[in-house]
Amino acid sequence: MLQTVNNLRKYTLHAIDGLIGSIKDCYFDDEHWTVRYLVVHTGAWLMGRDVLISPIAARGFNEDEKSLVVELTKERVQNSPGIDTAEPISRQQEREYFQYYGWPYYWGGPGVWGWGGVPAPIVPIPEVIPTRELSHDSSESNVHLRSALEIHGYHIQSTDQEIGHLEDFVLDNATWMITDLLVDTRNWWPGKKVLIPHALVQNVSWIDRTITVDLSSQQIRESPEFDPGAGLTAQYQRGVRKYYEGMLAAAH
Numbered sequence: 001m002l003q004t005v006n007n008l009r010k011y012t013l014h015a016i017d018g019l020i021g022s023i024k025d026c027y028f029d030d031e032h033w034t035v036r037y038l039v040v041h042t043g044a045w046l047m048g049r050d051v052l053i054s055p056i057a058a059r060g061f062n063e064d065e066k067s068l069v070v071e072l073t074k075e076r077v078q079n080s081p082g083i084d085t086a087e088p089i090s091r092q093q094e095r096e097y098f099q100y101y102g103w104p105y106y107w108g109g110p111g112v113w114g115w116g117g118v119p120a121p122i123v124p125i126p127e128v129i130p131t132r133e134l135s136h137d138s139s140e141s142n143v144h145l146r147s148a149l150e151i152h153g154y155h156i157q158s159t160d161q162e163i164g165h166l167e168d169f170v171l172d173n174a175t176w177m178i179t180d181l182l183v184d185t186r187n188w189w190p191g192k193k194v195l196i197p198h199a200l201v202q203n204v205s206w207i208d209r210t211i212t213v214d215l216s217s218q219q220i221r222e223s224p225e226f227d228p229g230a231g232l233t234a235q236y237q238r239g240v241r242k243y244y245e246g247m248l249a250a251a252h
Helices: 074-078 091-101 131-135 217-221 234-251
Strands: 002-004 012-015 018-029 034-041 050-053 058-062 067-070 145-147 155-157 162-172 178-184 193-197 201-205 210-213
Touching: 012 074, 018 050, 018 074, 034 145, 162 217, 193 234
Parallel strands: 012 067, 155 210
Antiparallel strands: 002 162, 012 018, 018 034, 018 145, 034 050, 058 067, 155 162, 162 178, 178 193, 201 210
16 A cells, blocks of 8 residues: 555554554655654653654554554553654664664665565574675664655756655555655646656755656656545556656666
């Protein structure tokens, strides 16, 4: 199932014994473009403290109630390592976080989630670990976690001109990978909202707040229009994949 990050921010997060809080943001890594943490505002429960919840704990979405249930108790969350979300998150902090919950690290293996393709609390590790995988902890500070909220509004640069701005991300609820960028083109021409597959992103300039894609402005103009009212219907998704099929093949 696909959904937008902005839609995810409408959800509340529930432990197995009660409400934790509301989802306000998420952190993704800029190497695999995969959501690693949900930033949850706890409100009066923890005196307004924000806590990080890994998708590893996610156990199911309730679309009718706009809620996400996690396999954690409120006490477990309350006693989790405090991480200041206003500051960059170090690998050491992540390590302490994962050790506290007893989860496998998401880094260091060949898969998007370490040794697996989806977030899971227990992942079987091969008996023989390739030597090259043992170097993943060599840098404590070189961590690439980005706030989805901070990137909102980044300029989209096509191969021939600036074409719009980033409005949202589309993610896969199973893998928590960002599959597409939702781009609003109407600031530059009488356009529309469109999806651009993440695989067509060439470069991101965090300083210039610009995302460069391997598409011409004309290719973006002719892409299927996204209707916020209809949402990410199966028919729309098929149309997007068909439209970009040849461009994705050429990019690889």
